Amino acid sequence: xxxxxxxxxxxxxxxxxxxxxxxxxxxxxxxxxxxxxxxxxxxxxxxxxxxxxxxxxxxxxxxxxxxxxxxxxxxxxxxxxxxxxxxxxxxxxxxxxxxxxxxxxxxxxxxxxxxxxxxxxxxxxxxxxxxxxxxxxxxxxxxxxxxxxxxxxxxxxxxxxxxxxxxxxxxxxxxxxxxxxxxxxxxxxxxxxxxxxxxxxxxxxxxxxxxxxxxxxxxxxxxxxxxxxxxxxxxxxxxxxxxxxxxxxxxxxxxxxxxxxxxxxxxxxxxxxxxxxxxxxxxxxxxxxxxxxxxxxxxxxxxxxxxxxxxxxxxxxxxxxxxxxxxxxxxxxxxxxxxxxxxxxxxxxxxxxxxxxxxxxxxxxxxxxxxxxxxxxxxxxxx
Numbered sequence: 001x002x003x004x005x006x007x008x009x010x011x012x013x014x015x016x017x018x019x020x021x022x023x024x025x026x027x028x029x030x031x032x033x034x035x036x037x038x039x040x041x042x043x044x045x046x047x048x049x050x051x052x053x054x055x056x057x058x059x060x061x062x063x064x065x066x067x068x069x070x071x072x073x074x075x076x077x078x079x080x081x082x083x084x085x086x087x088x089x090x091x092x093x094x095x096x097x098x099x100x101x102x103x104x105x106x107x108x109x110x111x112x113x114x115x116x117x118x119x120x121x122x123x124x125x126x127x128x129x130x131x132x133x134x135x136x137x138x139x140x141x142x143x144x145x146x147x148x149x150x151x152x153x154x155x156x157x158x159x160x161x162x163x164x165x166x167x168x169x170x171x172x173x174x175x176x177x178x179x180x181x182x183x184x185x186x187x188x189x190x191x192x193x194x195x196x197x198x199x200x201x202x203x204x205x206x207x208x209x210x211x212x213x214x215x216x217x218x219x220x221x222x223x224x225x226x227x228x229x230x231x232x233x234x235x236x237x238x239x240x241x242x243x244x245x246x247x248x249x250x251x252x253x254x255x256x257x258x259x260x261x262x263x264x265x266x267x268x269x270x271x272x273x274x275x276x277x278x279x280x281x282x283x284x285x286x287x288x289x290x291x292x293x294x295x296x297x298x299x300x301x302x303x304x305x306x307x308x309x310x311x312x313x314x315x316x317x318x319x320x321x322x323x324x325x326x327x328x329x330x331x332x333x334x335x336x337x338x339x340x341x342x343x344x345x346x347x348x349x350x351x352x353x354x355x356x357x358x359x360x361x362x363x364x365x366x367x368x369x370x371x372x373x374x375x376x377x378x379x380x381x382x383x
Contacts, residue, residue, distance in 0.1 A: 002321035003300070005071075010151050012053075012068040013075065020079030021047055028080045031206035032351055035083050035199060039162065042090075045083075046117025050076070050093050055099050060112030066241075066303040070248040074296070079261075081355040084252065088245040089158045090114055094121030094167045097238040098185070100225040106185060110165060122163035124154045124186075124212060125329020127237055132368050134169075135178035135232060139214065141170035143221075148172070150185065150192075150217040156362070161197045161208025163188050167238075168214075169231050178232035183225040192217040203354030229318040240313045241306065242363050243320035247299040250323035253356050254292045254330035260348050264341075275337070284333040291330050295323035314376040321369035324359035331356045 005013070023044055030035045032144025045051050053069040055061025069092075076084035095114045098106055113119035130137045150170050157166075166186045173180035186193065194213040201209060226234050262285060265276035275281045298319040305312035331353035335342035342349045360366045375381045 005067075008064070008085055008147070009068050009071060012064065013071040015048060016050070016072040019044075019050075020075050023075065024076075024079035024083055027340050028348070028351070029345060031080065031082065032345065033204045033205075037080070037086075037206040037208075038302035040161070040302060041083055042086060042120055043117040045087060046115065050087055051095070051117055052115035053091065054089070055095055055115050057124050059099065059107050060115040061095075061099075061313045062115075066244070066306045067300060070299055070303045071243065073245050073248035074255065074299075075253040077249030079252070081249055081253060081359075082204050084249045085158050085204060085207050086120070086162075088242065088249065090121040090163075092245040093123040093238045094165070096241060097167060097234060100237065101183070101234050102185075105222070107223065110185065113164070120162045120165035120166050121167060122157050122159040122210075123238065124157055124168035125164040126154060126156050128153055128155050128211075132365055133298040134235065135181070136170060137171060137181065139170040141172045141182060141184065144218075146221050147218050148221060148223070150184070150186070150214045150219065152212075152214050154212040156198070157212055159208055160212060161195050162208045166193075166212065167225065169235055170230075172228055175229070179229060181231035181235075182228045183231035183234040184219055184223045184225060185225050185374045186190070186217065186219055190217050190219060195311050201358075203351070203356070205354075216221075237295045239363055240316050242314075243369075244299060244302040244306070246359055246363050247295065247302070247316070247319040247323035250320075250327035250356065250359050251292065251296045251299055253327040253352050253359070254288065254295060254323075255350050257327075257330040257334035257349060258285070258288045258292055261288060261337045262354070264338055264347075268339075281337055284337045288330045288333050291326035295319070298322055314373055317364070317369040317372040317376075320364065321366055321373070324356070325366060326357055327356040328353070370378065 049062040050072055053064045057063050086277055114121055125134055127137050141148040141150045166188045168184045169181055171180050172182040192215045196211045198209045241307035265281055266274055268275045302312050302316045302319050334349040335353055338349050341347050371382050
């Protein structure tokens with residue numbers, strides 16, 4: 001793997017850093033307290049091209065490679081994971097999946113709107129009764145002439161109350177498990193679709209997270225994304241790249257924890273000198289630094305494999321597993337370095353720890369990632 005960034009990649013990183021420092025950093029604490037990010041950020045993300053990375057220019061995207069996407073996602077994660085989630089879901093899970101699986105009409109209808117920030121997408125897979133076992137989802141889509149009628153519920157849906165389109169997964173056949181699942185593009189203004197925002201989250205408090213309830217939602221057969229019965233393949237292909245995006249966001253969290261710990265340790269004095277001069281504080285900081293570098297390299301490797309057209313699924317699980325757990329460790333170590341000040345939201349590390357904690361849960365828990373890796377190594381499925 002070649003580690004030197006190209007001029008284009010370096011420029012993308014600088015642009016993202018400047019965007020975070022200008023448009024996100026001044027508002028992070030207020031958004032967290034209010035449990036609401038300013039929706040105007042979506043249009044700004046579109047204007048700088050962050051919602052169009054890797055999408056072909058003919059559909060409104062700005063092309064670019066996956067390492068550039070990772071670099072941008074790292075910086076957004078450093079700034080605010082709630083904002084990073086907007087991009088990871090609307091572009092990473094929805095836009096890229098439409099680009100990969102959609103027909104020409106679907107691409108023309110949705111990609112220019114999603115990449116510009118005119119529209120937002122959400123990913124409707126998780127249900128109240130099915131999380132890790134996505135193949136057991138119960139939402140049903142029944143064929144009725146030239147339409148499907150959808151009934152069911154989804155939960156923990158990022159961008160759920162903001163979205164203009166749901167990439168929705170529902171059971172269309174009688175086959176058990178994943179074989180009977182199909183994917184649909186469902187506009188959120190379709191009658192029968194109700195959205196309820198979820199409040200009181202530990203972290204990602206500014207992110208619009210929702211429950212979706214579908215009662216008699218009627219969509220045309222042309223809403224199918226990919227062939228009927230192939231929805232599980234659509235979902236897994238999206239999540240494989242999505243895990244790279246989550247890992248990159250975790251690198252950003254860990255980097256923010258390192259930056260905060262270094263700054264505080266250089267300023268805070270105890271026992272007659274800055275705490276940076278105490279051995280055990282240096283141990284905390286060095287542990288964070290190693291986690292940042294290791295997580296970053298694992299994540300960059302995934303992007304490199306994708307850009308070279310090589311298999312990457314197992315590597316994505318390794319990156320997501322390590323980076324998410326590393327982000328929790330890094331934020332926790334940074335909070336320890338801050339002492340009591342880390343426990344109040346005037347300082348950034350408490351929010352970093354709260355935001356990091358969910359990263360080990362969504363888009364495949366740490367335990368699911370271990371099973372994916374174990375299956376690849378042994379050839380035996382433990383699912």
